[in-house]
Every structure is written in C-alpha cells, then in structure tokens.
Amino acid sequence: MLVSTRGRYALRVLTDMAEHPSEGYTPLKEIAERQGISEKYLESIVKTLVQEGLLLGLRGKCGGYRLAKTPEEIPVGEVLRSMEGSLAPVSCLEEGQPACPREADCRTLPMWTGLDRVIRDYLNGYTVADLVSAGGI
Amino acid sequence: MLVSTRGRYALRVLTDMAEHPSEGYTPLKEIAERQGISEKYLESIVKTLVQEGLLLGLRGKCGGYRLAKTPEEIPVGEVLRSMEGSLAPVSCLEEGQPACPREADCRTLPMWTGLDRVIRDYLNGYTVADLVSAGGI
DNA sequence: TGTAATCATACTGTTTTGGTAGGTTTATTC
DNA sequence: GAATAAACCTACCAAAACAGTATGATTACA
Numbered sequence: 001m002l003v004s005t006r007g008r009y010a011l012r013v014l015t016d017m018a019e020h021p022s023e024g025y026t027p028l029k030e031i032a033e034r035q036g037i038s039e040k041y042l043e044s045i046v047k048t049l050v051q052e053g054l055l056l057g058l059r060g061k062c063g064g065y066r067l068a069k070t071p072e073e074i075p076v077g078e079v080l081r082s083m084e085g086s087l088a089p090v091s092c093l094e095e096g097q098p099a100c101p102r103e104a105d106c107r108t109l110p111m112w113t114g115l116d117r118v119i120r121d122y123l124n125g126y127t128v129a130d131l132v133s134a135g136g137i
Numbered sequence: 138m139l140v141s142t143r144g145r146y147a148l149r150v151l152t153d154m155a156e157h158p159s160e161g162y163t164p165l166k167e168i169a170e171r172q173g174i175s176e177k178y179l180e181s182i183v184k185t186l187v188q189e190g191l192l193l194g195l196r197g198k199c200g201g202y203r204l205a206k207t208p209e210e211i212p213v214g215e216v217l218r219s220m221e222g223s224l225a226p227v228s229c230l231e232e233g234q235p236a237c238p239r240e241a242d243c244r245t246l247p248m249w250t251g252l253d254r255v256i257r258d259y260l261n262g263y264t265v266a267d268l269v270s271a272g273g274i
Numbered sequence: 275t276g277t278a279a280t281c282a283t284a285c286t287g288t289t290t291t292g293g294t295a296g297g298t299t300t301a302t303t304c
Numbered sequence: 305g306a307a308t309a310a311a312c313c314t315a316c317c318a319a320a321a322c323a324g325t326a327t328g329a330t331t332a333c334a
Contacts, residue, residue: 001140001217001256003226005292008245015244027310041293047312059311060301076248080138089140107152108145110271111213111263115256119138122255126248134247142323164279178324184281196280197332281330290321299312304305 007083009037010045014054014079015131018071025056025064045083052082071132077123087123089115144220146174147182151191151216152268155208162193162201182220189219208269214260224260226252 016031028046032039046065049055054074055065067074081087085094090112092100103109153168165183169176183202186192191211192202204211218224222231227249229237240246 001138001221001224001226002228003138004290008227011245019244025310029310038293040295043312044293050311057311058301059299059309061307061309062302063300063310065311084138087138089138090145091139107156107268107271108148111268114263115259118255118259119252122252126251131244131248134244141321162279166279175324177326180281181324187280194280195332196278196330198276198278199333200279200331202280275334277332277334279331279333282328284326284328286323286325288322288324291319292317293319294317295315297313297315299310301310302308304307 001089003080004084006045006048007080009035009042010049010079010083011076011128011131012037013042013046013049014067014071014074014128017065017067018128018132022066024062025058025066027064030064048082049079052078054079054082071129072127074128075124076126076128076131077120079128080123087116087120089119138226140217141221143182143185144217146172146179147186147216147220148213148265148268149174150179150183150186151204151208151211151265154202154204155265155269159203161199162195162203164201167201185219186216189215191216191219208266209264211265212261213263213265213268214257216265217260224253224257226256 012035013031016035017026020026020034028042029039032042035042046055046057050057050065054068056068057063057065077087088094091097092103092109093112093116100106100109149172150168153172154163157163157171165179166176169179172179183192183194187194187202191205193205194200194202214224225231228234229240229246230249230253237243237246
C-alpha cells in the first residue's frame with residue numbers, strides 16, 4: 001500500500017516550484033539541490049510530469065521547467081496518478097482492465113470500490129497550493 | 138498503492154469461512170478448492186492469520202482452521218494490516234519508525250497523515266460480516 | 275499405528291523499484 | 305559562430321519484493 005518514491009518525489013518537486021516562483025524556467029539542478037535528491041533520478045520523474053501536462057520544459061541555456069498550471073489547479077491525486085499509473089487499490093479497478101470473471105460473485109468488490117472512492121476523493125480535494133500553505137517552520 | 142495478493146487472499150479466506158460456518162475446524166484444502174487458490178500458497182497466508190490471532194489452527198486428523206472471533210468482530214483493516222504489516226501510505230507513518238529528520242519542515246506530512254486516517258477509518262468501519270452480506274449473485 | 279491435517283524451512287523465477295551512466299539535441303549568450 | 309547550459313533519450317544495473325513451489329517435520333485423532 002506504500003506510495004512509491006517517484007510519487008513522493010514528484011510532489012516535492014511541484015511543491016518546491018510553487019514555493020519558489022520564478023519569472024522564467026527553473027533548472028532541475030536547482031530543485032535537486034534544494035530537495036537533496038539526485039538530479040539524474042529526478043530527470044525521469046520530471047519527464048513523466050511533462051508528458052502528463054503538469055510541467056513545461058524548455059531546453060537550452062536558461063532553460064528548465066515551470067508549472068503548467070497554478071498550484072491551486074494541481075490536485076495531489078492527479079500528480080500521484082500520473083506517477084503510479086493508477087490510484088486503484090486493486091488491479092481490477094484500473095481503467096482499461098478487462099472485467100474480472102468473478103465480478104458478479106465477488107464478495108470484496110464493493111468494499112474495494114468504496115476504498116477507491118474514499119482515496120480519490122481525499123487526494124483530489126488536496127492541491128499543491130494546500131501543501132505549500134500547510135508546511136512547517 | 139496496490140494491496141498485495143496476500144492481503145486479498147486473506148480476505149477471501151476469512152469471508153469464505155464466514156460463509157461456510159462449521160461446528161469444528163475446516164481444513165485448508167477445502168477452502169483452497171472453493172476459492173481456486175493454491176493450498177500451498179494459502180498456507181503461508183493462513184499462518185500469519187493464526188499468529189495475528191484472527192484464526193485458530195488445529196493439527197492432526199479432523200484439524201483445520203476456524204475463526205477466532207465472529208465475522209462482525211473482524212474489521213477489514215485489521216486483516217489487511219496483519220498481512221501488509223502496515224496500512225500507512227508512506228513509511229514515515231509506520232509505527233516503530235524513527236522520526237523523520239525533515240518532519241518539522243515537511244510540506245507533505247499533514248496530507249499523508251490525513252490520507253492514512255481516511256484509509257484506516259474506512260477499512261475499520263467494514264467487517265468480514267459486511268463482506269459476506271454485500272456479496273453478489 | 276496409519277492418516278490427515280497443520281506447521282516449518284528453504285528455494286526459485288519474475289517483476290518492480292530505485293538509481294546510475296553516457297550521450298544527443300536544443301536554445302541562449304558571448 | 306562557437307561555447308555553454310540546459311532538457312531529453314537510451315540503456316543498464318543491483319537489490320528488494322512478490323508470488324509461488326517443494327520438501328519435510330510434527331501433531332492429533334481414529
């Protein structure tokens with residue numbers, strides 16, 4: 001049931017960027033240093049965030065990344081789903097999955113469906129902006 | 138974020154036993170056949186359930202397993218926690234974990250704590266008895 | 275004493291996870 | 305137009321987790 005480090009790191013990157021707004025683009029190196037995460041590892045994470053439309057990347061000198069939306073418009077659930085592929089607690093609830101043959105007789109499906117809903121509702125009611133303003137110190 | 142097959146199978150075993158009550162002890166072979174799961178694999182799962190006090194095992198001829206409590210007294214959350222070790226979505230929320238050095242400054246901890254609560258509340262409000270009565274066909 | 279069951283231990287193959295390395299392309303600046 | 309700093313791309317690797325199998329010892333009952 002653990003969220004992967006990819007998911008957690010992605011949230012830290014987006015929160016970091018929301019906390020350090022910039023006119024232009026922020027190079028990944030800067031974020032990696034602030035967060036104490038390997039820049040090379042972050043590359044693969046950030047790549048996914050660009051593909052999912054949460055970040056914009058610009059190449060070349062003075063390039064880097066910037067948020068594609070305001071922090072208020074980025075739900076935590078969307079970030080985690082982007083990184084994990086799905087938020088579903090069991091694979092039969094993942095989209096594009098063929099229907100389970102046991103479905104009609106399954107004793108646990110309603111319980112899983114409810115859990116899925118509870119998790120999704122919680123995570124989509126929480127945005128990156130909330131993360132920033134909730135933070136410590 | 139997926140629940141392991143161990144957790145899912147454990148729920149199926151307990152639900153199966155609740156649905157097929159017996160005076161004495163039910164041999165694992167019977168449950169494995171009804172559920173279409175390898176008996177050998179179930180052995181390791183059931184062993185954990187005994188250790189966690191959810192099942193009682195009896196050796197020898199006419200032996201088997203029986204529920205240690207009524208289905209109403211077995212919350213789904215307890216079953217899953219027994220199998221997964223913890224229900225926490227991030228390891229810093231697991232019990233017996235040394236406090237994270239970033240804790241005071243962590244932007245995401247309150248969000249994770251809330252998620253943990255939401256999941257635990259949901260899963261502990263659902264019992265094996267509910268699974269049985271919710272079921273299909 | 276035979277038998278049917280739990281219990282214990284060890285092993286194995288596959289997938290996922292977390293991470294590294296090296297090179298290519300692109301945009302800016304001098 | 306060359307140097308540079310950045311994103312981007314591909315490949316690889318080690319360790320851990322997962323799902324499952326195999327073998328054998330122990331126990332309780334008939």
